[in-house]
Amino acid sequence: MPSFHHGDVEIAYIDxxxxxxxxxxxxFASSKNVNWIYPTWVSELVKAGRRVIALDNRGHGESAKLYDAAQYEIATMASDVIALMDHLGIARADxxxxxxxxxxxxxxxxxxxDRVRSAILGGIGIGLIEGGGPGEAVALALEVPSLDDVTDPVGRTFRAFADQTRSDRRALAACLRGSRRLMTREEAAGMRVPVLIAVGSKDEIAGSASALGRIIPGSQVLDIPNRDHMRAVGDKVYKTGVIDFLSRRK
Structure with a gap:
């Protein structure tokens, strides 16, 4: 599996x-394999004529595991993406x-x-601004000895997922505590690239896609029918909508 270093942090990726x-x-708590390879996103995008790059975020998958929450500030995590593009000589990408x-x-x-041709925001709606996603209860759920010790329903969902993916739960707890800075309404309204917002109609974590769409200028909203946060990822409607969006964006 190829990897590179962004500073002292090793980041694994595919290309x-x-x-x-x-x-x-x-x-969160996923990986390039679980989110993109197993649900056939990579193969279908390649089939559609795209070069597909997917990374394991720091603290996840085959990338470095860090245990200091300060190393997971959301802008720092985002900078790993730009560093990967630089490493691969990619000036601009969807x-x-x-x-x-x-x-x-x-x-x-x-x-x-200047580096982003378009942005596809899957599994996030107005929660980008208002929060409501996994919080301290989930971090605590990741730190207890067993799933049986978790009573919070959202905590149980993410703990079970982390166990299923054999994740480093201590790294995930640090990531969760370090990456919770929200985007302001003014920041979201300042986006100037084509944006597609795709959220499952039964997603109780992401928040309203249409509410976020009303804030981001010119954005498009894709409702993924009858899918919750965990099950929307591999949905055919999601894939078809993304490939159509990419074919039409300038």
Missing amino acids: EGAGEPIVLVHG IMGYSLGSRMTAILARENS
């Missing part, structure tokens, strides 16, 4: 296919995130618009 590049940024990865993508769309 497949040819054509216009798209960078995929996975969600970027698609999911959940935490969408929060990173939104920062890049706002602060590095």
